[in-house]
Amino acid sequence: MEKKKIYLLNGPNLNRLGVREPGTYGTGTLEDVVRLVTETAQKAGFEVEAYQSNHEGDLVDWIHQAEGMADGIIINPAAYTHTSVALRDAVSSVSLPVIEIHISNVHAREAFRHTSMLAPVTAGQIVGFGIDGYRLAVEGLIQKLN
Numbered sequence: 001m002e003k004k005k006i007y008l009l010n011g012p013n014l015n016r017l018g019v020r021e022p023g024t025y026g027t028g029t030l031e032d033v034v035r036l037v038t039e040t041a042q043k044a045g046f047e048v049e050a051y052q053s054n055h056e057g058d059l060v061d062w063i064h065q066a067e068g069m070a071d072g073i074i075i076n077p078a079a080y081t082h083t084s085v086a087l088r089d090a091v092s093s094v095s096l097p098v099i100e101i102h103i104s105n106v107h108a109r110e111a112f113r114h115t116s117m118l119a120p121v122t123a124g125q126i127v128g129f130g131i132d133g134y135r136l137a138v139e140g141l142i143q144k145l146n
């Protein structure tokens with residue numbers, strides 16, 4: 001591996017950031033998220049490779065792909081957080097630190113959002129700071145890596 005790298009993975013409906021329920025998710029777009037993560041990571045000498053998909057299997061594939069390609073993963077699994085054994089098993093299958101991030105405070109929302117299938121197998125979770133949570137996720141991941 002040449003340069004230090006972070007994989008940024010965003011799950012279903014996050015391509016709609018900015019127009020999607022702005023009262024819950026704010027008005028920042030996915031492009032803003034990628035810029036924020038890239039700029040924060042670059043300051044610490046990390047490159048970022050960013051992917052978004054509405055399909056569970058794509059996210060599984062990118063988690064697998066990250067091993068050997070990246071030093072760590074930041075993932076907002078979106079709705080799959082609450083349902084996906086496949087994503088949890090994918091995280092368990094790699095030896096990279098994975099940080100889970102949610103824009104909204106999922107614990108203050110519907111009961112079905114209170115459970116994360118992934119959280120027990122991640123290195124940490126950031127919740128409820130809006131898109132600034134992605135910046136915190138980068139800083140937390142880099143601290144764990146150093």
Ligand code: DQA
Binds near residue numbers: 012013102103104105
């Ligand atoms: C989310 C929270 C999830 O419950 C929801 O399904 C999302 C976004 C968040 O970032 O707050 O799509 O992951």
